[in-house]
Amino acid sequence: MNVHVDGAVHDVAKHLQADLENLTAGMTAMFVDVIPEFRHDDAVRRLMIASTSSNLLAILDMLALGISLDDITVPPAAAEYARRFAQHDLSLEALLRAYRLGEHMVVQRAMTALGRLELSMEDALATTSRIALLTNSYIDQVIEGVIDIYENERRRWDARSDAARAAQVRAVLDTEGLDLASAEKMLSTSLRGWHLAAIIWTRPGSPAQAGAGLRAGAAILAAATGKTPLTISADEQTYWAWISSAGKPVLDVPRLEEELGRHPALRIAIGDPSSGLDGFRQTFRDAQRARNVAVTGADPDRSLTLHSHVALAGLLVDHLTDVKAWAERVLGDLMRDDDATIRLRETVQVFLDARGSFTDAATRMHVHKNTVHYRVRKAEEILGHPLTESRLDIEVALLACAQLGLRSVEGARRPS
Structure with a gap:
């Protein structure tokens, strides 16, 4: 020293x-x-x-x-x-x-x-x-x-602010008879233009990174729309978000998907654009249904779910038991969960979307036209009738299988 x-x-x-x-x-x-x-x-x-x-x-x-x-x-x-x-x-x-x-x-x-x-x-x-x-x-x-x-x-401080803002947003969403001026005063923002709602969430199992992930999700949404969203924390692993603008919001879907690819635990469901106070509520309901499809559906690894792509499934998702029972009656053993039957369902779905064109369906699926022809005939054998019979029911049932993950392991033969 x-x-x-x-x-x-x-x-x-x-x-x-x-x-x-x-x-x-x-x-x-x-x-x-x-x-x-x-x-x-x-x-x-x-x-x-x-x-x-x-x-x-x-x-x-x-x-x-x-x-x-x-x-x-x-x-x-x-x-x-x-x-x-x-x-x-x-x-x-x-x-x-x-x-x-x-x-x-x-x-x-x-x-x-x-x-x-x-x-x-x-x-x-x-x-x-x-x-x-x-x-x-x-x-x-x-x-x-x-x-x-x-x-x-x-x-x-954020939690306290979020709680107050969340209460205001919930009131705007749920209060019947609420006029536009009162709703705008509650949210301190204009509701007269267009709105695009999104639900951002993290997969279970990553709570430590949930906050950072949700903030990243809000930033990704902002980058894909060019607008800063109104966000509230619905819970520890979920954000609600709205993009609002005078004109109809434009969503850069490729950019959104690319950015989400860098955040494996992050998921976003997006409603359809809608205007005014009713639109603020409607696009959020759309986003909720899109999220329900995402968490219930056949592709749990999908990071982005657009309501415009799953609108019909979104209407069905709250009635899964009844929908599955109905789909089994329509499709029978075409509901089975083996790889061969799954390929048949996919082929029939593309074939019907191609308006019954074997050539167009083959091009979309990158297979030979004879392959499509064989699979369609095989599906008709399982159904017991041509696809032109009860075509709408078949298309809806196939969509439910594809988007909601409906399967029948043992098969479900229709009564003769």
């Missing part, structure tokens, strides 16, 4: 303590000048000054009294300022930048004070190094606490 260095550190700290008021004023002025987020109203500005002063006093006490880093905690004023920073939705990066700028100023002022002492070059360098190391260690330790305080407050 170097006695000269210890004494010099103590003397420098005492000198800075005597000038604490000016040091605090200079540091806070620098923050306001360099960091836009620090340009507060009077009340928060006073808290910023108290936070700065308390951190400076803690650093100087540590240097002057040899206080162990193990005993260092975030000063109360600094903790409250971090919470206020979070409540005002100011960036954590700006707050951390201030701590680093403040660290730099403390070391610079310490070096100036050190110049007044009669020390050898070696002791002066060692003293500067000691002060810089201790100050840096203090800042590192306090920053860890500040980050926890900020993030906890951000979550708490």
Whole structure:
């Protein structure tokens, strides 16, 4: 241990303590000048000054009294300022930048004070190094606490804000007889244009990343529409979102699918665009039905579900037991769950969509026309009649199988 260095550190700290008021004023002025987020109203500005002063006093006490880093905690004023920073939705990066700028100023002022002492070059360098190391260690330790305080407050504040906003949105969705002006006042937004609702959720099993995933989903939706969505947290793993605009929203589906491919646990269901207050509600109901198809359906790995692609299945999804019983009566053993029968169903569905053209169906499926012909005849044998008989029932039943994952493992023969 170097006695000269210890004494010099103590003397420098005492000198800075005597000038604490000016040091605090200079540091806070620098923050306001360099960091836009620090340009507060009077009340928060006073808290910023108290936070700065308390951190400076803690650093100087540590240097002057040899206080162990193990005993260092975030000063109360600094903790409250971090919470206020979070409540005002100011960036954590700006707050951390201030701590680093403040660290730099403390070391610079310490070096100036050190110049007044009669020390050898070696002791002066060692003293500067000691002060810089201790100050840096203090800042590192306090920053860890500040980050926890900020993030906890951000979550708490967001949850409270989301709860209030969610209650307002639910009221707009559910209150009968609510007029347009009242609904707009409740949501603080215009409902006169077009709306496109989406439900964003994360798959079960990834709760730790759910919050970040949902925020990513909202950002992806914004990028795919060019509009910032109104979002509320329906639960820990679900966002409700609306894109609103004067004109009909345009959705860049390829971009949306590409971005979702980078987030394997993320899912989005989207309603059809609709206008006005009724449209705000209707597009959300569409999104709900699309989500029901997504979570119930045959393709659980599908990340994007558009209501426009599953509208009929969305009407059927709430009656799965009855729909399955009806589909079994229509399709019989064509409902079986083996690979060969699944191929038959897929072929019949494409064939009917191709208006009975073997050539067109073969082109769509990238198989030979004779393959389509064979599979169609095989399906008709299983059905016991041509596809032209009860064609609409067959098409709806096949769609239910394809989009809702309906299967009959043992088969279901229709009564003769």
